[in-house]
Every structure is written in C-alpha cells, then in structure tokens.
Amino acid sequence: MAASADTGPVELGSLRRACRICSLNELCWPLGLQPADLERLQATVRSVGPLEAGTYLFRCGDPFTAIYAVRSGCIKSFSFDAEGHELVHGFHLVGQVLGFDAVYPDRHRCNAQVLETSTLCVVPYRDIARLSIEFPILHDHVLRLMGREFSHQLMGAERQTATQRIANFLLDIHARLQQAGLVEQEFTLPMSREDIASYLGITPETLSRLLTKLERLGLIEIDNRRVLLVDPVHLDMLAEGVSEKQLFRRIDNYQ
Amino acid sequence: MAASADTGPVELGSLRRACRICSLNELCWPLGLQPADLERLQATVRSVGPLEAGTYLFRCGDPFTAIYAVRSGCIKSFSFDAEGHELVHGFHLVGQVLGFDAVYPDRHRCNAQVLETSTLCVVPYRDIARLSIEFPILHDHVLRLMGREFSHQLMGAERQTATQRIANFLLDIHARLQQAGLVEQEFTLPMSREDIASYLGITPETLSRLLTKLERLGLIEIDNRRVLLVDPVHLDMLAEGVSEKQLFRRIDNYQ
DNA sequence: CGTTAGTTTGACGGCACTCAAAAGTTGTGG
DNA sequence: CCACAACTTTTGAGTGCCGTCAAACTAACG
Numbered sequence: 001m002a003a004s005a006d007t008g009p010v011e012l013g014s015l016r017r018a019c020r021i022c023s024l025n026e027l028c029w030p031l032g033l034q035p036a037d038l039e040r041l042q043a044t045v046r047s048v049g050p051l052e053a054g055t056y057l058f059r060c061g062d063p064f065t066a067i068y069a070v071r072s073g074c075i076k077s078f079s080f081d082a083e084g085h086e087l088v089h090g091f092h093l094v095g096q097v098l099g100f101d102a103v104y105p106d107r108h109r110c111n112a113q114v115l116e117t118s119t120l121c122v123v124p125y126r127d128i129a130r131l132s133i134e135f136p137i138l139h140d141h142v143l144r145l146m147g148r149e150f151s152h153q154l155m156g157a158e159r160q161t162a163t164q165r166i167a168n169f170l171l172d173i174h175a176r177l178q179q180a181g182l183v184e185q186e187f188t189l190p191m192s193r194e195d196i197a198s199y200l201g202i203t204p205e206t207l208s209r210l211l212t213k214l215e216r217l218g219l220i221e222i223d224n225r226r227v228l229l230v231d232p233v234h235l236d237m238l239a240e241g242v243s244e245k246q247l248f249r250r251i252d253n254y255q
Numbered sequence: 256m257a258a259s260a261d262t263g264p265v266e267l268g269s270l271r272r273a274c275r276i277c278s279l280n281e282l283c284w285p286l287g288l289q290p291a292d293l294e295r296l297q298a299t300v301r302s303v304g305p306l307e308a309g310t311y312l313f314r315c316g317d318p319f320t321a322i323y324a325v326r327s328g329c330i331k332s333f334s335f336d337a338e339g340h341e342l343v344h345g346f347h348l349v350g351q352v353l354g355f356d357a358v359y360p361d362r363h364r365c366n367a368q369v370l371e372t373s374t375l376c377v378v379p380y381r382d383i384a385r386l387s388i389e390f391p392i393l394h395d396h397v398l399r400l401m402g403r404e405f406s407h408q409l410m411g412a413e414r415q416t417a418t419q420r421i422a423n424f425l426l427d428i429h430a431r432l433q434q435a436g437l438v439e440q441e442f443t444l445p446m447s448r449e450d451i452a453s454y455l456g457i458t459p460e461t462l463s464r465l466l467t468k469l470e471r472l473g474l475i476e477i478d479n480r481r482v483l484l485v486d487p488v489h490l491d492m493l494a495e496g497v498s499e500k501q502l503f504r505r506i507d508n509y510q
Numbered sequence: 511c512g513t514t515a516g517t518t519t520g521a522c523g524g525c526a527c528t529c530a531a532a533a534g535t536t537g538t539g540g
Numbered sequence: 541c542c543a544c545a546a547c548t549t550t551t552g553a554g555t556g557c558c559g560t561c562a563a564a565c566t567a568a569c570g
Contacts, residue, residue, distance in 0.1 A: 082496070104400075132391070139388070143401070203558075206557090209518080211518095212519085416525075463549060464526090464550080479549090
C-alpha cells in the first residue's frame with residue numbers, strides 16, 4: 001500500500017541541509033557525479049507526507065517497490081508471531097532508512113506503521129536499479145547501505161539483562177534524536193510501553209518496574225512518555241553491564 | 256588473512272552438480288547470460304582447500320576482499336565481547352555463503368574459522384563489482400543474496416526458551432545437512448557444546464542438561480557429537496512452543 | 511462523567527544462571 | 541599400550557531475574 005500524500009520531486013536546494021543527517025545521503029548525493037547526472041538522480045527521490053500516526057507505509061506481503069528515509073517523525077516496523085502477537089523489529093527515527101527487508105524475496109517481510117506524524121523520502125526501487133546500471137558507483141552505495149542496516153542487526157546478539165536493554169534503548173533513542181538536532185537531555189518517546197517491551201523482548205510489566213527502578217536510582221526521570229536522562233554516564237555504565245550493586249554502594253536511597 | 260591452498264579456477268563441468276545446492280548458484284549461474292559471458296564469470300570463482308580445522312578464513316578487521324561459499328565442511332563465524340568471551344554468530348554448512356558482514360564498512364566484523372576440514376568457493380569482491388557493471392543482472396543477484404542472509408538474521412527475534420532454541424538448532428542443522436545430500440536421521444555435529452551454547456545464547460550447562468532431557472523424553476539420542484533424531488515430529492512441536500507437559504502427558508518415563 | 515485502553519504495582523513461581531565437583535574425552539610422552 | 545595431564549561435558553545444589561496472573565491506578569476520549 002503506497003503512501004498517499006505525494007508532494008512531488010524534492011527541490012534540490014532546500015533539502016541539502018536536511019540530507020546531511022540522512023543515512024540515504026550516500027545514495028542521493030554520491031560523490032563523483034557530474035551536476036547534470038546528480039540532478040537526474042535527485043529527480044527520482046520523492047517526498048511524501050506528512051503522514052498521520054497509524055498510517056501504514058507498507059504491509060507484510062506487499063511487493064518491494066521502494067526504500068524510504070525518515071525525514072521527520074517515527075516509523076515502527078513489526079510482524080506478527082504464530083499466536084498473533086505483535087513483534088516489533090525496530091523504530092526508525094529521522095535520518096534512518098527502511099524497506100531493505102524486501103530485497104529478498106521481493107516482498108516485504110514486515111509492516112511499517114507511522115507512530116507520529118512523519119514525512120519521508122521515497123526512492124523507487126526500479127529507479128535505483130536503472131540508475132545503478134548507468135552510474136556504477138551507486139551499486140556500491142546500495143550495497144553499503146544494506147550492509148549498514150545489516151550490521152545494526154548483529155548488535156543485538158549479546159545476551160543482556162532487561163535493565164541493560166532498557167538503558168541501551170534510552171541512550172540509543174536519545175543519541176539518534178540528538179543527531180537530528182536535539183540538544184536537551186529531555187525528549188519524548190514516540191512509542192508505547194508495549195511497543196518498547198516487544199522490541200526489547202521483555203514484558204511491559206518488567207519494563208515498567210525497571211523504569212521505575214532507574215528513576216529511584218536517580219539515573220532518569222520519567223513521566224509517561226517524557227524522559228529526562230539525569231545521569232547518562234552511570235546509565236551507560238549500567239548498559240555496559242556494570243552491576244547495580246557496585247555502581248550504587250554509596251547512594252543513599254538505594255534499596 | 257587469505258586462505259592458502261588455492262587450487263585455481265574451478266572446472267565448469269565437474270562443479271555444475273555441486274553448485275545446485277549452493278546459495279551462490281544465483282551468482283555463479285545467473286539466468287540470461289550468453290555462454291561466453293557465463294564462462295568469463297565462472298573464471299572468477301576459485302576453489303580453495305581442503306582447509307584444516309582451526310584455519311582462519313578471515314579475521315575481524317581484515318579488509319573485505321571476497322565472499323565465500325562452503326562446498327564441504329563447516330565454518331564458524333564469531334566475535335569477542337567486551338570481556339573477551341567468544342560470541343558465535345553462526346555456523347556455515349555446505350552450500351551457505353559468508354563474507355557479507357564486511358560489505359560495510361569494508362572490513363570484516365567477525366572471525367571465520369574452519370571447524371572441520373572444508374573446501375570453499377571464493378569470489379573476489381572486485382570481480383563482482385567489475386562484472387556487475389558489465390552484467391547488470393548480477394547486481395540484482397548480489398542484492399538478493401545479501402537480502403537472504405539478512406532475512407535469516409531476522410528469525411532470531413522471537414523470544415524462545417532454551418529448549419525451543421535447542422530443538423530448532425538440531426532441526427536446522429539436520430535440515431541443512433539433509434539438503435546437502437544426507438538422508439539418514441543421524442549426523443555428527445561439527446562444533447563443540449560451548450560453541451552451540453554461545454550461538455544459542457545459553458550456558459553450556461543448560462545446553463547439556465536439556466540435551467539429556469530431550470534424550471530422556473525419547474526425542475533424540477545423543478552421544479558426544481553424534482545425534483540421532485528419534486522423533487523429529489514431536490521435536491518440531493517443542494521447537495514451535497508446544498509445552499512439554501501437554502506433549503508428554505502419556506509418556507511413561509517422563510519425570 | 512463513564513468507559514476503555516494503557517500503565518503501574520504486587521505476589522508468586524519457574525527457568526536458566528552461578529558455583530562446584532564428578533565423569534568422560536582427547537592428546538602426549540614414556 | 542598405558543599413564544597422566546588438560547580439557548570438555550555432565551550432573552548437582554542453590555539463587556535470582558523475569559514471566560504470569562491479578563488488581564489498582566492513570567490517561568484519553570466521547
């Protein structure tokens with residue numbers, strides 16, 4: 001199911017700044033192209049949105065037609081397990097790419113749903129394929145893009161406690177929002193507790209308990225979806241596996 | 256570190272059969288090529304081996320030079336965590352492809368070590384890149400190959416008990432060996448308990464205990480590295496999440 | 511204000527980890 | 541071929557993290 005609000009080709013100048021933080025920039029702005037060729041390339045990139053929360057970018061089983069880059073907002077990619085429970089694969093924030101899940105076998109293997117009002121760049125796959133023949137350098141770029149997404153998956157391999165995963169998650173979201181221009185330590189989570197828990201492979205109850213615990217420890221403040229990283233340094237130590245006991249021997253309100 | 260025993264270009268005829276089960280066959284034998292072009296393509300594929308157990312195909316940090324397909328034997332890919340413990344990413348059996356981990360950022364992100372005497376096909380990356388320009392159809396093939404490896408990673412997302420993982424692992428290894436020509440229900444594991452445990456994200460102790468349990472339940476027989484799948488059907492039900500209790504209410508020696 | 515969905519908190523139990531030791535396997539040299 | 545060392549695997553005992561079930565609480569929306 002294609003997105004509806006297509007606003008046409010992206011104007012070159014206005015996007016150049018926004019493109020700097022985007023993972024697609026290697027694809028859209030490859031080095032070594034002549035200006036004329038560059039313009040033809042840019043012409044294939046389309047902007048879509050703003051899309052409202054709840055909108056599906058694509059659904060599981062849809063044919064592979066394009067790859068997407070988030071310009072603003074947040075996209076959730078997920079599938080359903082045998083019992084019909086949602087299984088969240090990831091959250092795509094500003095600058096991130098999605099859609100490569102369908103390169104093989106030509107159909108999307110998950111759903112992509114807008115979590116908060118979002119705008120995206122869309123690069124039709126047939127254009128990528130066509131242009132790759134014309135500009136071989138694109139071939140490398142596409143492979144590298146895929147490889148990057150791929151390598152991100154490998155991270156989750158290490159066995160981590162629920163506390164570690166939560167700490168890593170908060171730091172990760174914050175880092176990604178920060179890269180997109182956020183300077184404060186405070187931010188708003190775009191997704192529900194249930195989504196986070198599914199993504200981290202824990203239950204919402206455990207997530208809730210441990211968030212409260214992190215707050216009691218003085219590492220974060222959390223109110224609904226509003227998060228404040230009070231002590232990012234120690235939070236990171238927790239994320240890296242330093243045990244709570246040796247981290248908080250001297251803190252008073254440690255229970 | 257490149258492999259040593261290079262036996263030169265592969266002869267066309269002798270390999271055609273072996274290539275049928277190989278994941279690389281889409282790359283080496285793409286449809287729609289002229290025979291002359293096909294031959295040029297084949298000429299870039301080299302055979303290496305046999306390599307002894309313990310040999311490194313490549314190490315973490317090595318530059319990306321080629322992708323490999325296992326013709327016989329078994330390769331273990333792994334990295335080290337912060338504390339220096341081995342972290343097994345996967346086992347590559349006959350027909351499987353490895354090396355894509357280095358597409359980005361141009362260096363291998365893990366080690367690849369021979370577990371039992373192995374022979375491999377090697378496709379130098381610069382040849383792939385060069386030929387992709389000449390034969391655009393290769394571009395698609397490479398992407399699809401990567402996508403397939405990629406999608407295999409996505410599977411591990413679901414939360415599984417240790418028993419489920421072990422059952423899945425045994426069935427998976429057996430299925431892969433069977434695809435390569437094994438007809439019996441009996442086979443030999445190429446890797447140690449410690450490697451399996453690391454790969455499954457559990458401890459060797461838990462692995463050992465649960466293997467013994469599966470044997471007591473009459474699902475498998477296991478002696479050292481020799482495995483016999485006595486009851487693959489029920490083993491698969493276990494793997495899919497059916498609880499042991501409702502599966503073995505009527506079995507006598509169920510403790 | 512009432513209904514519903516989402517979140518938090520509590521009680522309890524089981525699975526898998528840690529620590530520890532026994533048993534089995536492999537490799538080496540006499 | 542045996543003896544011994546080094547390593548791997550198995551088995552046991554005890555503990556803690558996290559899941560399940562249940563209930564209270566909060567937020568969102570008509």
